Amino acid sequence: MSLEQRGRPLPAAPDRGPLERRRARIFVAVAILAVAVLGSLGAGLSQPEARSFDVGALALLLATPLAMVFLLPRRPAGAVAVSIGATGAYLLAGYPWGPAILEPVVLLAAIVLCGPARRGRIIAWSGAALLLGTVVAASTLAPPVFQEAVWDGPPGRPGTWAPHGGHRGDGPRELTAGLSPAGLVAGTAWTVVALLAAGAIRDRAARRAADRAAARETAAERERTAVTAERLRIARELHDVLAHSLSGINVQAGVGLHLLDRDPGQARSALTSIRDTSREALAEVRTVLGIVRREAGEEPSGASPGRNRGMSHGPPEPPSDTGLDGTSLSPTWDLSGLERLVAQSRADGLAVTLEVDAPRLPDRVAGAVRRVVQEALTNVRRHATGATRVAVSVRRSGASCLVVVSDDGAGTPGDDGGYGLRGMRERVEALGGTLTAGPDEIGWLVRASFPLSGDD
Numbered sequence: 001m002s003l004e005q006r007g008r009p010l011p012a013a014p015d016r017g018p019l020e021r022r023r024a025r026i027f028v029a030v031a032i033l034a035v036a037v038l039g040s041l042g043a044g045l046s047q048p049e050a051r052s053f054d055v056g057a058l059a060l061l062l063a064t065p066l067a068m069v070f071l072l073p074r075r076p077a078g079a080v081a082v083s084i085g086a087t088g089a090y091l092l093a094g095y096p097w098g099p100a101i102l103e104p105v106v107l108l109a110a111i112v113l114c115g116p117a118r119r120g121r122i123i124a125w126s127g128a129a130l131l132l133g134t135v136v137a138a139s140t141l142a143p144p145v146f147q148e149a150v151w152d153g154p155p156g157r158p159g160t161w162a163p164h165g166g167h168r169g170d171g172p173r174e175l176t177a178g179l180s181p182a183g184l185v186a187g188t189a190w191t192v193v194a195l196l197a198a199g200a201i202r203d204r205a206a207r208r209a210a211d212r213a214a215a216r217e218t219a220a221e222r223e224r225t226a227v228t229a230e231r232l233r234i235a236r237e238l239h240d241v242l243a244h245s246l247s248g249i250n251v252q253a254g255v256g257l258h259l260l261d262r263d264p265g266q267a268r269s270a271l272t273s274i275r276d277t278s279r280e281a282l283a284e285v286r287t288v289l290g291i292v293r294r295e296a297g298e299e300p301s302g303a304s305p306g307r308n309r310g311m312s313h314g315p316p317e318p319p320s321d322t323g324l325d326g327t328s329l330s331p332t333w334d335l336s337g338l339e340r341l342v343a344q345s346r347a348d349g350l351a352v353t354l355e356v357d358a359p360r361l362p363d364r365v366a367g368a369v370r371r372v373v374q375e376a377l378t379n380v381r382r383h384a385t386g387a388t389r390v391a392v393s394v395r396r397s398g399a400s401c402l403v404v405v406s407d408d409g410a411g412t413p414g415d416d417g418g419y420g421l422r423g424m425r426e427r428v429e430a431l432g433g434t435l436t437a438g439p440d441e442i443g444w445l446v447r448a449s450f451p452l453s454g455d456d
Helices: 022-045 055-070 076-092 099-112 117-141 181-259 264-295 335-347 363-383 419-430
Strands: 146-149 173-176 351-357 389-397 400-407 434-439 444-451
Touching: 022 055, 022 099, 055 076, 055 099, 076 099, 076 117, 099 117, 099 181, 117 181, 181 264, 264 335, 335 351, 335 363, 335 389, 363 389, 363 400, 363 419, 363 444, 419 434, 419 444
Parallel strands: 351 389
Antiparallel strands: 146 173, 389 400, 400 444, 434 444
């Protein structure tokens, strides 16, 4: 799926049946033609008065298979007219009765199995009524072909029955045309059964198609969700890196401009701090982008030539910093970077204390802790008016890790449109933790708690 298609709803599945493909209809058409021809030849043996099977009969029996192949599913009403008309002509011409009537019944069932379901059912059941009327009319108007036995004894006295289709001399007989009432009832019942069975098959096929469409939509939704989560992750990482670094650069630049004329030495120190901070920010951005590219399966730009000459190196390693839902959260930094974050804030004039007592934290938790502390310190510099002291505490206690960052500022750190606090909260909650941020009796307090499993 292309990026342009992501986020777009999938088109609704068309109302298609199992016999939409012409190849399937050709197979059914050949089968019913063979049954009709061979069955009619066999039926002619028991209907000696019927017209002999000839080229005309074959042409009439061929009409229904051709209509099934070429008229379905676009012109189902035309296919019904052709099939029932050819069958009526076949019966009125005096050809053997029997399997020839099977052809329009199969055609009606095929109509249910292709094209729009509701239209197919209406046309099929209407065609069944038309077929019944045609058979009744043919039974009345067609030449007699059956030899029916009659009773040759007087009423109330013993007599003999002449068997249906018996040899001459077995007893009295009379010729009849078409089906008996019992035969009409049986044929109608089998037609109804065929249409109901075709409807059940169509319903089952529709349910399976709906299930497949739902599965495709679910897969597409998962892909869209994964893409959105990846974009948010990259945005969160870049926000954490750039917001922290640029806020420090902004403070140092202001100091440098203020002291440029009065104290060039201090101005030089501020410019040196700006250079170092920007260099570290660029390094972190390269780290983030490098991890994202590795997760996407791209070769690092510095890959050795041997790997590009066909050396087997297998699939990329999965990221180790994954959340509860398998989504990658951050690069695998440990808590050693906290000292550098605190040093940058101290260089900006804040009195920062750091207390760390959290040995053997998982990489994913350590990376999230580092980002929470980084964002909290950034918000102090940007928004905590009059803040002079900040206390950072990272402690592991049993099955949890607690991070607390408090300051004595009068502002509302984190009032940056919600992105900083939102990013912290998303990162913490993705690991199953909780985050609270708000004013306390001293200034502003950020508190994050991360659950740890027994293996961590």
